[in-house]
Amino acid sequence: MTLLEPHNLPFAVAIGFMLFLVIAQVIGLGELFEGDADVDLDFDADGAVSGGLLEGGLSLLGIGRVPLMIWLMMFLVVFAAIGVSGQQLAISLLGTPFYAPLAALLAGGAALPVNGVLSRPLERMLPKDETSAVGLESLVRRDAEIQIGTARTGSPARSKVIDMHGHPHFVMVEPHDPAAELHEGETVLLVRREGETFYGVQYENPLLGLE
Template sequence: MWDLFVHPSNLFFSVSLCLMLLLGLVECILLIVGASSQGFLDQFIPDSLFDTHHPDFNVDADHGLWIQFLDWLCLGRIPVLIWLIIFLTTYALFGFITQGIFFHFTESYFPLWIIAPATLFLCMPIVRVIASIFVKILPQDETTAIHSDELIGLTAEIILGNAKPNYPAQAKVKDQHGLTHYVMVEPATEITLLQGQSVILTHKTKIGFQAIPT
């Protein structure tokens, strides 16, 4: 078993399994200190992906093949952290099982450059099935998605850095469902918003929001 884990041909699967365990450990530590990585991870999901689950979404709108593919994988329907753990675990186990079966009959492994992309392609339907199950069993308030525009007008707190024009800082804001979002903010005027300061989100930008002091 150890030889299977450390063999160079299984490098990607070993790394995936380690990342999954690391994510779980970090999340446990954050929960102990009263925080979570969920809001931070959500900012890397395209807003248009959340739009596909919004009541006002136009089913005839063209959101591109990439967004359709992410939606097919149930991204945006469950917390990103849970989806990542599902993906990393499925990818690693599928790869290890395939390599183990192949080794049993041939006493050799598939080369890394073949097995890594092949496993990525073949495990996606399994990821979708498992994610779909989580969509059904997770509480609704854990998967509530909103338009990022709905954060406009809410009060946020700058938690990392000082925000200057064209030099945004990270802030956290709670939406109407009580969920925390981590966003990038910069001042709407020629001022500096300091770390720890409360601000009001006023306009959407390409990278986040403009804000003014409360």
């Protein structure tokens, strides 16, 4: 039995999506999918759902124990492994696999608690950093590498900045000097920010001494 057989289609899709996420992380697109991944668990005292109860439930599933992207990739692998194994067991016992949507539903229900259990030892292995979240303003006065394209006034280029904790951020950068161009592969100093756009200065630019 192979992963590409029709009754295993949901699990093949899960593995394909997991590989896509891995590639996105490798080439630096992970932040586009992560966004603001933190879950707000604060509820009013008179709300119908208790924030503590919800937080406890999510913790049992492993959500919040490890970064959301890692949790999702783990879930996809566990989901596919349980699903394919379940289909093989069904063929052995019943002579035929489960209908694919039913198999996906059963595998998803089983994968959630299993993924929660697997997240606990992984949580202990991952480095802890209680102050790793930084604001965009803290990236000003840091170096940025122009990664894609040429930055011109009105036409920012995608750039990579490393924050104080060593974490990469991908931001859009324009030249601080309207007449300048910032080329791919060049390292510049971010001197100011307006909204989501940062402005950089080349190190040999005389304007740098005026900032």
